Amino acid sequence: MAGLFDGINQQLDFSSCGEEGSSSDNNSDDCVTSIRSPRIRSPSSACQTPRVQRHRSRSNASSSPYQCTSPIPHSFWRKLRLCDSPSTPKSLLSKSSQPCSSTKIRRHQRAKRSISTTAILIQAPSVNVNPFTPDTVRRNSEQQWRKSCRSDDDDDYGRRLKHSLTSSEEDDEAFLPPKRQAVQALMLSRYESEFLELECIGVGEFGSVYKCVKRLDGCLYAIKRSRQPLAGSANEQLALKEVYAHAVLGHHPHVVRYYSAWAEDDHMIIQNEYCDGGSLSDAIVKRQVKDELFTEPELKDLLLQVSMGLKYIHSSGLVHLDIKPSNIFICQRPSTSAAGEGESEEEDDTTLAGVIYKIGDLGHVTSIGSPQVEEGDSRFLASEVLHEDYSHLPKADIFALGLTVLLAAGIPPLPQNGDQWHSLREGRLPEVPQELSPSFNGLLQLLLDPNPMKRPSARELCKHTALREKRKERLAAELRRELNVEKFRTAMLEKELQEARQAALPPTQNLPPGLEPSAGMGSLPKTGRRLVGRRTARSMSFGCPGY
Numbered sequence: 001m002a003g004l005f006d007g008i009n010q011q012l013d014f015s016s017c018g019e020e021g022s023s024s025d026n027n028s029d030d031c032v033t034s035i036r037s038p039r040i041r042s043p044s045s046a047c048q049t050p051r052v053q054r055h056r057s058r059s060n061a062s063s064s065p066y067q068c069t070s071p072i073p074h075s076f077w078r079k080l081r082l083c084d085s086p087s088t089p090k091s092l093l094s095k096s097s098q099p100c101s102s103t104k105i106r107r108h109q110r111a112k113r114s115i116s117t118t119a120i121l122i123q124a125p126s127v128n129v130n131p132f133t134p135d136t137v138r139r140n141s142e143q144q145w146r147k148s149c150r151s152d153d154d155d156d157y158g159r160r161l162k163h164s165l166t167s168s169e170e171d172d173e174a175f176l177p178p179k180r181q182a183v184q185a186l187m188l189s190r191y192e193s194e195f196l197e198l199e200c201i202g203v204g205e206f207g208s209v210y211k212c213v214k215r216l217d218g219c220l221y222a223i224k225r226s227r228q229p230l231a232g233s234a235n236e237q238l239a240l241k242e243v244y245a246h247a248v249l250g251h252h253p254h255v256v257r258y259y260s261a262w263a264e265d266d267h268m269i270i271q272n273e274y275c276d277g278g279s280l281s282d283a284i285v286k287r288q289v290k291d292e293l294f295t296e297p298e299l300k301d302l303l304l305q306v307s308m309g310l311k312y313i314h315s316s317g318l319v320h321l322d323i324k325p326s327n328i329f330i331c332q333r334p335s336t337s338a339a340g341e342g343e344s345e346e347e348d349d350t351t352l353a354g355v356i357y358k359i360g361d362l363g364h365v366t367s368i369g370s371p372q373v374e375e376g377d378s379r380f381l382a383s384e385v386l387h388e389d390y391s392h393l394p395k396a397d398i399f400a401l402g403l404t405v406l407l408a409a410g411i412p413p414l415p416q417n418g419d420q421w422h423s424l425r426e427g428r429l430p431e432v433p434q435e436l437s438p439s440f441n442g443l444l445q446l447l448l449d450p451n452p453m454k455r456p457s458a459r460e461l462c463k464h465t466a467l468r469e470k471r472k473e474r475l476a477a478e479l480r481r482e483l484n485v486e487k488f489r490t491a492m493l494e495k496e497l498q499e500a501r502q503a504a505l506p507p508t509q510n511l512p513p514g515l516e517p518s519a520g521m522g523s524l525p526k527t528g529r530r531l532v533g534r535r536t537a538r539s540m541s542f543g544c545p546g547y
């Protein structure tokens with residue numbers, strides 16, 4: 001809740017001067033194609049092609065004034081907006097969009113505004129409804145929220161203040177007196193004060209992504225900053241969807257980890273895990289430059305790991321809808337999250353893989369039960385989604401994953417529309433420039449089956465023998481290697497122990513091998529009988545368990 005209030009407050013800081021309006025697009029799925037994320041734009045003459053950001057829901061569309069601009073039905077859209085009622089900061093925000101000239105003026109304005117803002121926040125608490133929250137959780141939080149509203153009506157400020165002193169930090173933020181808000185408003189931007197920006201690592205549909213160090217913990221993060229203007233734009237939808245999805249999904253080794261999100265100067269800012277290997281798209285390009293291809297075991301590993309991430313997303317009742325190489329991220333080292341939460345028996349050997357693939361960019365996520373579909377990249381779009389059949393949405397992710405693996409296998413760039421686009425969706429796969437085993441070929445063919453029901457589910461893929469066999473072999477090889485290392489270490493320790501024992505013997509007994517009274521353990525003094533230092537306590541440590 002605190003973040004929410006912060007976000008609303010920060011929205012009031014309508015002081016940015018639009019520096020990102022025309023950010024260029026260097027994103028590459030297609031790196032492979034050199035054209036970035038083309039959303040299908042117009043129907044082609046002969047064949048039906050996907051359209052721009054078509055949003056359909058099974059629920060009724062409303063006839064709101066927002067309808068033409070918002071991809072989401074009015075009723076839903078109103079819930080999604082950061083601030084919703086006429087008395088909320090959003091409407092104030094639009095009224096207060098004066099030009100700004102300097103930081104000083106901005107800070108002064110913020111300070112002045114913050115007092116009235118605080119009053120408004122207390123009177124008109126407006127909250128976002130996360131559409132991906134399970135119903136039971138939502139009902140509980142709605143009840144709690146209603147309760148807190150009633151106490152607002154009672155104007156029982158003292159009680160709230162007392163509550164704020166005893167309850168959680170989040171509640172504190174929401175109910176502390178106005179002075180606190182004023183101090184907050186005078187602060188530097190959260191982004192600037194908390195993070196040191198190192199470099200821009202990507203530009204996409206949503207905005208720009210920066211590699212940053214968090215000043216407090218010294219760790220690297222990927223910070224996504226939305227383009228301007230955020231308020232009321234389609235970007236706001238993307239930003240909110242991404243935040244909602246991350247918040248509901250929690251942690252999984254194969255989903256890019258989310259840490260925090262807030263609004264600042266009308267930008268949405270999302271703090272995510274930084275993946276040091278960049279995107280799969282980058283990796284494909286690097287290989288192409290070196291005239292190399294992903295090998296079959298690597299392709300299987302990729303397919304298996306992304307399937308694990310998808311299995312988690314799908315089992316949470318969500319679909320990604322924008323699976324493609326530039327939305328799959330690589331961590332070069334076993335991340336801390338790679339061992340722990342969200343792992344099932346088939347995911348236990350994740351850390352042995354060398355690279356960890358993670359699904360990122362959740363801007364198109366929607367729920368399986370009541371989908372609000374905003375099509376992702378047309379090159380990866382399943383035919384049934386184009387035809388607005390949303391009854392097998394998880395299988396659309398599987399289709400996109402199949403194409404992603406084929407791109408890593410070396411197929412030429414994917415078509416955006418036209419005959420080739422349709423031919424791919426009729427089950428005719430492009431030629432792969434490397435020999436793949438028949439079983440793996442068959443599996444890839446199945447992933448791209450025109451009939452979504454015939455495509456395997458993410459769960460089935462995670463258990464697929466063709467994918468797990470290699471993994472088991474690799475695991476066995478890894479374990480053999482570890483065993484050899486341990487054997488060598490043991491041998492070294494045994495040798496050191498022998499030498500230490502030898503050195504501990506009195507000089508008379510410290511004879512060269514062959515001259516000692518009796519070989520092996522017999523050369524040591526008898527247990528309990530010490531030749532030297534009998535009156536002092538014995539202290540021996542070899543730092544090696546078992547000896």
Ligand SMILES: Nc1ncnc2c1ncn2[C@@H]1O[C@H](COP(=O)(O)OP(=O)(O)OP(=O)(O)O)[C@@H](O)[C@H]1O
Pocket residue numbers: 027028037201202203204205206207208209222224256272273274275276278279326327329360361363
């Ligand atoms: N967590 C991360 N770690 C490392 N690099 C990242 C991360 N997130 C994003 N990037 C880089 O930024 C680029 C764009 O990121 P992202 O896909 O999240 O944004 P987008 O605006 O939705 O892009 P698109 O429209 O192409 O999907 C990625 O292709 C990648 O190069």
Ligand SMILES: [Mg+2]
Pocket residue numbers: 204326327361
């Ligand atoms: Mg992306």
